[in-house]
Amino acid sequence: MDYLKAFIVGGGICVIGQLLMDLTSYRVTPAHILVGFVTGGVALSALGLYQPLVDFAGAGATVPLPGFGHLLAQGAVRGVRENGLLGAFAGGVEAAATGIAAAIIFGYLVAAVFTPRGE
Amino acid sequence: MKASEHEMQKKIYSQMVARIKPKPPLVRNVTGAFFFGGAICTLGQALWNFYISVGLAKDDASAAAAATLIFVAAILTGLGVYDSIAKYAGAGTIVPITGFANSIVAPALEYRREGMVFGVGQRMFTIAGPVLAYGFVSAWIVGLMTYLFE
Numbered sequence: 263m264d265y266l267k268a269f270i271v272g273g274g275i276c277v278i279g280q281l282l283m284d285l286t287s288y289r290v291t292p293a294h295i296l297v298g299f300v301t302g303g304v305a306l307s308a309l310g311l312y313q314p315l316v317d318f319a320g321a322g323a324t325v326p327l328p329g330f331g332h333l334l335a336q337g338a339v340r341g342v343r344e345n346g347l348l349g350a351f352a353g354g355v356e357a358a359a360t361g362i363a364a365a366i367i368f369g370y371l372v373a374a375v376f377t378p379r380g381e
Numbered sequence: 382m383k384a385s386e387h388e389m390q391k392k393i394y395s396q397m398v399a400r401i402k403p404k405p406p407l408v409r410n411v412t413g414a415f416f417f418g419g420a421i422c423t424l425g426q427a428l429w430n431f432y433i434s435v436g437l438a439k440d441d442a443s444a445a446a447a448a449t450l451i452f453v454a455a456i457l458t459g460l461g462v463y464d465s466i467a468k469y470a471g472a473g474t475i476v477p478i479t480g481f482a483n484s485i486v487a488p489a490l491e492y493r494r495e496g497m498v499f500g501v502g503q504r505m506f507t508i509a510g511p512v513l514a515y516g517f518v519s520a521w522i523v524g525l526m527t528y529l530f531e
Contacts, residue, residue: 272422279472321425338524350524369485376459
């Protein structure tokens with residue numbers, strides 16, 4: 263059952279991205295979608311709207327990029343509750359650190375090791 | 382030419398453009414995005430359940446699942462497979478965290494001939510840079526609001 267919920271909610275979030283790309287101006291690029299979805303996830307999380315979606319859909323809500331924003335926002339809130347103002351700086355990055363570091367480390371290594379296509 | 386006539390011509394021209402410009406195959410794109418996006422999230426759920434079953438806490442298991450997806454997406458991008466899938470999946474391969482990994486590897490690999498620092502090191506943040514900047518700043522604002530008003 264959790265797989266079905268992850269599939270439908272995760273697929274649904276991607277459909278929103280597809281509609282934004284297809285129905286809006288050509289100036290809306292994948293980069294704008296990524297930036298918008300992370301920032302949107304931070305906003306929804308701050309309003310308390312994203313955690314219920316994570317409770318319902320699991321990876322269907324955490325794997326899409328708004329889930330990354332949710333992680334950052336909840337980390338910042340927890341950081342402030344535990345460490346005061348310093349936590350606003352460290353909390354978000356701490357919570358999302360595994361994903362950020364994995365993306366930079368694996369991204370760098372693959373780009374350094376693999377052969378670019380067309381060469 | 383009178384102004385009104387000019388306006389009229391502009392209107393006719395934009396109607397012509399709207400008629401002949403290629404329309405995105407919306408239904409096909411949306412279907413692709415739904416199925417590929419859904420499939421990636423389902424794989425994420427399977428990884429999450431697996432990491433819980435080997436004893437990780439819920440949050441750690443979620444982070445480990447994300448890191449695994451990122452690893453797989455980085456390799457598939459390096460092999461040129463991810464971008465082939467993206468042709469059918471559209472936003473289904475962009476919106477999940479795997480799209481973030483793809484956005485790092487693809488430009489880094491493409492510009493590698495410009496060197497390991499200005500090619501790989503700099504270009505890997507072409508899209509990831511803005512994503513991290515907006516994510517960090519907005520989350521910091523949320524933290525600040527919590528500090529001030531809670």
